Amino acid sequence: MKRKLLAALAGVALSLSAVLPVQAQDALARVMEAGVLKVGTETAFAPFDFVDAGTHTGLNVDVFDEIGKDMGVKIEWITLDWTGVLPGLEAGRFDMVAGPATITAERMKRYRFSSPIAEATVALLVGANSDIAKPEDISGKPVGAGTGTAQLAQLKAFSESLDTPASEIREYVSFNEAYADLAAGRIEAVANSLPNIAFVASQRPEVFKVVTPAFGTPTYFGYPGRIEDEYASLMDKIDEILLKMRADGRMEKLQQKWFGTTFDMPEKVTEPAI
Amino acid sequence: MTWTLFELLLQASLMTILVSAVSILAGLAIAIVLSAMRMSGNAALKGFAVVFISFFRGVPLLVQLLLIFNLLPSLGITLPSLATALIGLSLCTAAYQAENLRGGFEGVAPGLIESAEMAGFTRAQSFFWIRTPIALRMTFPALVNEAILILKASSLVSVVGLIELTKMAQNLAASTYQPLPIFASAGLIYLAINVVVAFLGRRAERALPGLPSA
Incomplete structure (x- = not known):
């Protein structure tokens, strides 16, 4: 009986691993076609994401409003407990995460980070x-x-x-x-x-x-996305819009609004200090 | 702690009540079927019930919810948040309720079942019309107990994206930086709901017919 059970479990595991690598469609094309960018986040991380008088608000909501406008798509928020956010990203529940997370070398092995949106020092x-x-x-x-x-x-x-x-x-x-x-x-x-x-x-x-001053090594916050090839086009697009927002002053205005200050940030973090 | 904040907590508690109430009732229905399978002579049915119960009792609810939400999409089944929460909670409580019910079914006097057979009841008829009502009546206090446990366990469904009472309290605590009054209020709301559940449970127990003596 026990052996049969083990064999059955092994069978299930095998068939799961056979089904897992699906979805090779280009992520940007898929998002544009659907007209919706799905963004996962948690809402207990002020001032990036929080609930003010019952409404989800914060820097991320404002930034993604701009991203949605520039891409011509609707933003759909999926708000979860942080425990569920990264598993949800990997399961394809949403296209990217508005976390944001500190960009570290360890995390860059598993996720593709957007261009920085704030200092994390x-x-x-x-x-x-x-x-x-x-x-x-x-x-x-x-x-x-x-x-x-x-x-x-x-x-x-x-x-x-x-x-x-x-x-x-x-x-x-x-x-x-x-x-x-x-x-x-x-x-x-x-x-x-x-x-x-x-x-x-x-x-x-x-x-x-x-x-002040901050004591840590200079680090930055970025939005985590998928590292797979089919997501590269989408993450490139997000970076392009974030950099455009920096160039035309929209990002500065939002940082001023939510942090009361602005940050000097590199365009892309390639070799994080930690 | 303002009235607006308290109102938000009350609104979120409706989600807590909704998922708990649906799960308890759906779980009870599943538990009756599981009990029938568990007691059946068919080895496959019995084996399924045993594996089902040990899985859903043995794996933490948080992990079950994450699996339903994030593993099923790779099999082509993408369930929305509310469905995930209801299915996860129902299956989990069904496993516990099935074991509670088993105690009840085993407590049905053999004489009653024999009498039912003599009166021409089929096995199925005797199960649904004689044994199930008695088992339910005997395990009713355990059902109320389970309802209270599920009400509190429902705080875990925020991991699949539902805002219920605990998550709302966490959100509000995180944006107002006044955790104490907010969590104290959330605790009071849970307590109030559970006091009502326990009260209704006692009332219902008194209203139900007594157990046959045999």
């Missing part, structure tokens, strides 16, 4: 009355970041480089829990990308403030 968020004035002041203090993030890795590296490292580096399911712990006084600082924490501080200035 890591800085510190601290309590409004904190005596941490520069990044080195986290010496001997408890700090935190989201688990498995590129920001956490940088925080760890920075802490080790100090004479006295941070007393503890706590890892959180998401940055929102880390901010809550910072507000509650259980940690002294949260390390996250500058655009995110600048937005947090602007929303609750009585609780939080940002410590």
